[in-house]
Amino acid sequence: MSDQDLFYLLALMKVEGVGDIMAKKLLNHCGDAEAIFKSKSSQIAVIDGVGSALLKNMKDKTIFEKANHELEFIRKNKIDVSFFQSITYPERLKHCVDSPVLLFSGGEIDFANKKIISIVGTRQITSYGIEFCRKLIEDLAPLDPVIVSGFAYGVDIVAHQFAMEYNLQTVGVLAHGLNQIYPRTHKKYMAKMEENGGFITEFWSSSNPDKENFVRRNRIVAGISEATIVIESADKGGSLITANLANDYNRDVFAVPGRITDKYSQGCNDLIKTQKANLLTSAADLIYVLNWDIEKKSKTIQKQLFIELEPDEQKIYDFLLKNGKELLDIIALECGLPVFRISGILLNMELKGVVRPLPGKMFEAI
The missing domain is CATH 3.40.50.450 (Rossmann fold)
Structure with missing residues (x-):
């Protein structure tokens, strides 16, 4: 994002009466923040929610002074800025009607393709x-x-x-x-x-x-x-x-x-x-x-002849190997284990690569 684009976006967000929802309406109508300030009042007045008070506030020159001051801070401190329409903006947040128009960040953040x-x-x-x-x-x-x-x-x-x-x-x-x-x-x-x-x-x-x-x-x-x-x-x-x-x-x-x-x-x-x-x-x-897929994201574990299993894990594995896929509740019942423990044990077994989850809370041995 250029300094000029960011400057006008910052100025827009400093207009009294302009929140994230109104800002998005203005941007959608005018195209960009600079165009909003260069548009005639009559062009903006047709936007739902825009009244005389907001139009007056947009002519306040102090908003540009504040925008310039914040822009200097951002550049001096190497702050990353994400615009809500940019690819760097968190994807899920884009779908929230009241999400921030601008996000400021510091560090090494990567939201792309992440859980x-x-x-x-x-x-x-x-x-x-x-x-x-x-x-x-x-x-x-x-x-x-x-x-x-x-x-x-x-x-x-x-x-x-x-x-x-x-x-x-x-x-x-x-x-x-x-x-x-x-x-x-x-x-x-x-x-x-x-x-x-x-x-x-x-x-x-x-x-x-x-x-x-x-x-x-x-x-x-x-x-x-x-x-x-x-x-x-x-x-x-x-x-x-x-x-x-x-x-x-x-x-x-x-x-x-x-x-x-x-x-x-x-x-x-x-x-x-x-x-x-x-x-x-x-x-x-x-x-x-x-519905996260453990198999794809966990480390690939080759089937081995001697995978170390805890006693309860071995009991579950032997049961599934003999009976095929089965419901979590049935596994708990047949193996004599409480349900509140069985979920954690099965998760550990998934990570070891000896069982896999199926739809409907079912599991099978690999």
């Missing part, structure tokens, strides 16, 4: 939530997903940390400009995240982490991903807003169940109870619902 999931939850994450998050990301690692979160305390930073531990690309969506970081205590994670991932935001360098910005940030977290996972949440909180936004965007939502007496499981349990989220007990649940 992208968002992991969100309470800032007061418990040991239960930490362990579930670690196991989930460990089991998903062979599929090389991008892990997106909000870089906040609790679930967010735990998800980023485990993603880095398992060498996955991880992206923090910020509620402020790229000239600062919030919370400041997380600054120590920035360099490592930017090596394989980084940060994105719609906010300018003049934007602080104000309360209302976090709600706007959440729509990016929800819209950019194939699925949103809520690890833990109280009965109210930002992660529930993100889950509702994901539902509005027709994306899959998953929630980790917990005891009914646990404060930070109430939100997840309610999402499941009201059918706003799929029950998530292991990575296998996510893989099944999203």
